[in-house]
Amino acid sequence: MADLILENLTIKYGAVTAVDNLNIHVASGEFLTLLGPSGCGKSTSLFAVAGLNHATSGTIRIGDRVLFDGDAAHTVPPEKRNIGLVFQSYALWPHKTVAENLAFPLILRKIGRAERDERIKDALGLVEMLPYADRYPFELSGGQQQRVALARALVYRPPLLLLDEPLSNLDAKLRERARVWLRELQERLSVTTIYVTHDQAEALAVSDRIAVMSMGRMRQLGTPREIYDHPADSFVADFIGSSNFLHGTLIEVGTDHARVRLADGREVTTQSGPAGADGAVVVAVRPEKIELTDQEGPNTLRVSIEQRTYLGSVWQYAVRSGPLAFRIQTPSELLQKEVLVRIPQEHSAVFPEQASAS
Numbered sequence: 001m002a003d004l005i006l007e008n009l010t011i012k013y014g015a016v017t018a019v020d021n022l023n024i025h026v027a028s029g030e031f032l033t034l035l036g037p038s039g040c041g042k043s044t045s046l047f048a049v050a051g052l053n054h055a056t057s058g059t060i061r062i063g064d065r066v067l068f069d070g071d072a073a074h075t076v077p078p079e080k081r082n083i084g085l086v087f088q089s090y091a092l093w094p095h096k097t098v099a100e101n102l103a104f105p106l107i108l109r110k111i112g113r114a115e116r117d118e119r120i121k122d123a124l125g126l127v128e129m130l131p132y133a134d135r136y137p138f139e140l141s142g143g144q145q146q147r148v149a150l151a152r153a154l155v156y157r158p159p160l161l162l163l164d165e166p167l168s169n170l171d172a173k174l175r176e177r178a179r180v181w182l183r184e185l186q187e188r189l190s191v192t193t194i195y196v197t198h199d200q201a202e203a204l205a206v207s208d209r210i211a212v213m214s215m216g217r218m219r220q221l222g223t224p225r226e227i228y229d230h231p232a233d234s235f236v237a238d239f240i241g242s243s244n245f246l247h248g249t250l251i252e253v254g255t256d257h258a259r260v261r262l263a264d265g266r267e268v269t270t271q272s273g274p275a276g277a278d279g280a281v282v283v284a285v286r287p288e289k290i291e292l293t294d295q296e297g298p299n300t301l302r303v304s305i306e307q308r309t310y311l312g313s314v315w316q317y318a319v320r321s322g323p324l325a326f327r328i329q330t331p332s333e334l335l336q337k338e339v340l341v342r343i344p345q346e347h348s349a350v351f352p353e354q355a356s357a358s
């Protein structure tokens with residue numbers, strides 16, 4: 001298997017910088033997700049690795065093998081990169097059977113008949129589609145077509161698998177099952193994988209690490225837990241899960257904490273603060289991390305409940321303390337007008353006001 005290394009990768013289309021100085025080292029066997037809103041440069045990055053578009057500068061390597069070194073003349077063409085690729089649209093050939101769809105990349109690689117049949121059998125077995133070898137794509141469900149597309153990407157045993165929103169055409173239930181299944185298969189094959197999605201829940205569920213992108217730049221690279229629990233900036237805090245941003249003024253920043261006077265006059269201590277920042281800031285805290293308490297103390301706020309929403313597994317409450325409006329989530333149904341809440345220091349962070357997502 002193989003590491004994939006992107007160094008200072010920049011991709012420009014005229015005046016638009018679609019990918020801006022991307023640096024990622026994907027370890028052998030790792031499942032790394034590029035996550036971000038539409039237009040942030042995920043597919044452009046993935047296509048550059050596949051060789052389907054031209055990077056402007058930087059390098060792309062698989063292990064020691066250089067695929068792109070900043071000079072278009074040295075670019076390894078896509079068919080020589082030995083990379084499996086699955087698109088959102090599956091892109092199966094409609095007039096070929098499942099087995100013929102899988103045979104095609106092997107014929108291109110001049111693999112003989114007997115070995116071809118063997119590999120097709122193996123790949124269809126992996127995705128549990130062997131009984132459908134003689135069907136045409138239109139005779140299959142969306143989920144089955146997606147499995148065939150995956151088998152076709154795996155049939156020549158590439159060391160690197162690139163998946164561009166491969167589940168987004170499936171309905172919600174099937175999609176959840178498919179992502180578990182996909183992750184299990186990827187682990188079994190230990191194929192180095194880059195997965196592109198704009199769906200943060202999907203990214204959290206399947207990835208070893210996530211690279212969060214916005215406007216061509218990587219904002220944070222980390223495990224799902226690191227990204228969720230310690231977002232690097234307010235964009236990440238808001239894009240992954242959801243966060244409240246409580247406006248206030250920075251009083252003090254220490255190495256492991258920051259103190260902020262909130263707009264309602266209360267003081268809170270949070271786990272971290274922006275080095276060198278002063279003045280207007282926001283305290284980011286997730287609705288489900290805010291605790292109910294019956295004891296006044298550090299980091300507590302008395303809030304009035306303005307709206308109640310039942311979300312199934314939890315209740316969400318829109319609450320207010322003076323000028324601060326935010327949300328809390330808890331499994332309990334709260335009938336009172338006012339409650340006392342605590343903002344846990346370990347689950348809150350301070351970001352500069354101007355970069356705030358809210």
Ligand code: ADP
Nearest residue numbers: 013016018036037038039040041042043044045
């Ligand atoms: P994502 O996959 O995150 O939705 P893309 O990588 O498709 O985003 O696009 C990133 C940016 O690059 C967008 O601003 C998009 O409009 C631009 N872009 C992508 N492909 C081209 C192209 N072929 N020509 C011009 N601009 C492009």
